Amino acid sequence: MPGSKSSATARGxxxxxxxxxxxxxxxxxxxxxxxxxxxxxxxxxQALIDAALALRERGRDPSxxxxxxxxxxxxxxxxxxxxxxxxxxxxxxAERALQPLERVWRAGEDPEAAIGRAARELNRVxxxxxxxxxxxxxxxxxxxxxxxxxxHVPRPGRRLRYIRPIVDALKEELPPxxxxxxxxxxxxxxxxxxxxxxxxxxxxxVDEALETSAWAAQALLRQARAEAAQAKARRGAARAAxxxxxxxxxxxxxxxxx
Numbered sequence: 001m002p003g004s005k006s007s008a009t010a011r012g013x014x015x016x017x018x019x020x021x022x023x024x025x026x027x028x029x030x031x032x033x034x035x036x037x038x039x040x041x042x043x044x045x046q047a048l049i050d051a052a053l054a055l056r057e058r059g060r061d062p063s064x065x066x067x068x069x070x071x072x073x074x075x076x077x078x079x080x081x082x083x084x085x086x087x088x089x090x091x092x093x094a095e096r097a098l099q100p101l102e103r104v105w106r107a108g109e110d111p112e113a114a115i116g117r118a119a120r121e122l123n124r125v126x127x128x129x130x131x132x133x134x135x136x137x138x139x140x141x142x143x144x145x146x147x148x149x150x151x152h153v154p155r156p157g158r159r160l161r162y163i164r165p166i167v168d169a170l171k172e173e174l175p176p177x178x179x180x181x182x183x184x185x186x187x188x189x190x191x192x193x194x195x196x197x198x199x200x201x202x203x204x205x206v207d208e209a210l211e212t213s214a215w216a217a218q219a220l221l222r223q224a225r226a227e228a229a230q231a232k233a234r235r236g237a238a239r240a241a242x243x244x245x246x247x248x249x250x251x252x253x254x255x256x257x258x
Contacts, residue, residue: 041081042156042157044071044073045081045156046156047072047073048067048071048073048078048081048082048088049088049092049156050071051067051068051070051071052067052088052089052091053096054070055067055070056092062085063085064078064079064082064084064085064088067085080143081143082143083139083143083146084135084139086135087136087139087142089132090129090131090132090133090135090136093129093132094125094126094129094132094136094158095158098121098122098125098158101162101165103121104117104121104162105117105118105162105165105166111166111167111170112218112221112222113218114166115162115163115186115218115221116214116215116218117214118163118166118190119189119190119210119213119214119217120210120211120213121162122158122159122190122191123190123191123195123198124210126191126192127199127206127210130199133192133195133196134196136192137192137193140155140192158191159186159187159191160183160187162190163183163186163187164183167182167183167186167221170182170224173228173229174224174225174228175228178224179224182220182224185220185224186217186220186221189213189216190213194213195209198212198213
């Protein structure tokens, strides 16, 4: 049937492709258009991971075509997100192993302790399958290079599922700019690159890598808190300091009068 999902897939297009085009054509240059395209790409990537998980939970070792069909996207689209079925399987395994945020932190708990647990948990999952870890990182690099000169497929950003809610809990202590910088800093000590650096570059054992990443995450959060407290104290001291009285101006001399 013309315009149906099956005919679109046969032509190498799919719902994700059409949505991307609609984002561009609907409001060229409009604020939020780029964010809309990035969100659509993230949803498509997640749909592929969810499809692989669902098939593997049925005891299947799915092919790339099967995963794409289950996710309702074309195989050509799937290849834009994952260069191989091995990369997709590694991603889905990490997704399944990762604990939900509620297991790491709940509102009202100490953010410093929580960010240490979050770093340890995420990096534990990645370090637990080092072959899969290297396959995922190779996949990220291959997809980025394939998109060189154009729009890149966003990384999954799993670490941000932990980082952002914990940092947002500090909004009474940290101003927006400080929270943004803290989020950025924490991405350097959690995730694939952090584990690779600790294991392959620093030569840390797995237990050392996990403890070091947790220590670094907590140190970053403590530093952000300390800087915010110091800035607040300086502002308070400036407001409390008595204003220096300006010296009275000398009376003007009138011309012709000695």
